[in-house]
Amino acid sequence: PASGGPSALGQLLQRAERALTQSGQELAWLTKHPLWLPTPLAPLFKALRWEAVDVAYLLLAALTDQKIILHAHDTNTLYCAACALRALITPLEYPNVFIPHLPPHLMGPESRTLLVDSCTPYMIGIETRTLRNLGAEPTGSVIADLGRGTVQRAPGTGWFDPCAPPFLSLCQELQSCMGDCMQFRANAAQTACLRFVVDVINLDSGFIGRSPAPADADALSRAQLIDEFAEDAVERCSRAGLGQDAIQVMERALQQSRGALLGEVCSTAARAKSSHESVSWGLGELAALVGNSAAETKLATLPVCGVLAHVYSAQPFRDWWGDPDRSRSPERLQWLQFRAKGIALTEYLRENRQAIAVLERSVEQQLHAIYNDVAASETAVDTPHTRNVTCELACSCSSSSAAAAAAAAA
Known part of the structure; x- marks a missing residue:
């Protein structure tokens, strides 16, 4: 009967809600996973x-x-x-x-x-x-x-100069992933962006740590001095008998201060060395020489600390740096040390994406099974109203999944 449609829709939503609630732990893990993509690239x-x-x-x-x-x-x-x-x-x-x-x-x-x-x-x-x-x-x-x-x-x-470090490597790696929808390599594109961000935030083995430019060496040295000062201050307070709770508060404050100072440290180092390095080259001259071996050598010696100071001074980096639970958690340390640990970042990301896809399919299959079960009960009454309700059921199934993921992420 016509009145059965809305009740079937309500039944679907109730069953979908129960299924999503039962999968709440999995959905929370999924939507909070740093490598999860809410939409395709x-x-x-x-x-x-x-x-x-x-x-x-x-x-x-x-x-x-x-x-x-x-x-x-x-x-x-x-x-x-x-x-x-x-x-x-x-x-x-x-x-x-x-x-x-x-x-x-x-x-x-x-x-x-x-x-x-x-x-x-x-x-x-x-x-x-x-x-x-x-x-x-x-x-x-x-x-x-x-x-x-x-x-x-x-x-x-x-x-932002795509023809100079550190952006040149990102643009080159992204370009190798491009093509039409059939040729586009989404996993490689995500890897390129992940590699770039990790090389930005990892001072010791990232862009600054691996740079031969004197300005970058100066910036790294200044940052290390700040680290040594912070460690020495904590050690002195500990020896003086300061309580553990107070020391933890102090460590967190020093960590946040180090992150806040990093942008200025890099800017200062870049300004101090600008008169002695090849920064005076015009950006147009650099772009014209890309591809020439001598120019590539010249590009490699350009400092990156000045441009990366814009990232270090911004809120995303400062929030991340100031939260040890995120910046130094075991699963993220794998990313930060992927060079030192010899981790192939592309394969590492692919394996994680496969695990994420398995969980996504599991939740989707539960929802589709519920939809098919409820929709099958509607086929006994084939009326225009019932067919409309069947369409509503399909839409509701997809909407419920999206809403649950959004709620879990929140």
């Missing part, structure tokens, strides 16, 4: 016309507290691209305002204030038509037009 890369430089720039914009606006006509592309970009900065987390799709019906007079006058960094996805209705585009934001595949860079980000 392909929509983001395809919308950017497979341009590695644009992907790299957006990654750095997310890492350096830029205001980022993504807009497109297709809301599915918009949502997927925003979620993928946020996920690519792992093992760091995006701490700023994040709205993957700002619904048009929620856009009031204050919307332009949010996009133009906000002093808080953000990553916001908005439909192209809605953005145009707001008037002139914000001039201080990164604006990615996912419909046309263009990226308008924000003022003050001239330090």
Whole structure:
């Protein structure tokens, strides 16, 4: 009967809720896993016309507290691209305002204030038509037009040079992953971004630690002096009989201070050495010489501490650095020491992605089994209303899964 449809839909939702509740522990692990991708990477890369430089720039914009606006006509592309970009900065987390799709019906007079006058960094996805209705585009934001595949860079980000280290290696590795949807290698693209972020945050064996540039050696030496001072201060307080609780508070405060100082340490080292190194080369000259062996040697000696200071001064890095549970947890130490431990990062990520996929399929199969069971009971009454309800059941099944994942992530 017609009245059976809604009750069947309610039955589906109740059973789906029970199944998701029973899988709550697995969903929590899944959505909190640093390598979990809430959406595929392909929509983001395809919308950017497979341009590695644009992907790299957006990654750095997310890492350096830029205001980022993504807009497109297709809301599915918009949502997927925003979620993928946020996920690519792992093992760091995006701490700023994040709205993957700002619904048009929620856009009031204050919307332009949010996009133009906000002093808080953000990553916001908005439909192209809605953005145009707001008037002139914000001039201080990164604006990615996912419909046309263009990226308008924000003022003050001239330090991003894809033809010089450390961004050159990222762009080259990303470019090797590109192609159409059939050729695009999502696992390799995720690995490229992970390798870059890990080499940024790992001072000893990352970009700064492996750089031959005197400015980078100076920056690393200054950072190590701060570390030694912090360790000495803790040791002195411990010998003086300071309580363990007080020492832990002190250690945490010193750790946060070291992270806060790192950006200034790198900037100071870069300024101190700029008059003695090849930084005076014009960026255009560097770009013209890429590929020449002599130029590659010259590029290798360029300091990276000055540009990485923008990352170290931003909130994602400072939040990560100041939280020992995240920055020094055993599973993340595998990433940070992948060079010293001889870990093949591509294979390591692939194995983790396979484990994640198994869990995703397990939850999906439970939901589809519930849907098929309830839908089968509806086939006994084949009416237009019943067929509509069957469609609603399928939509509800997918929506329940997405909502549960979002709730677990929150």
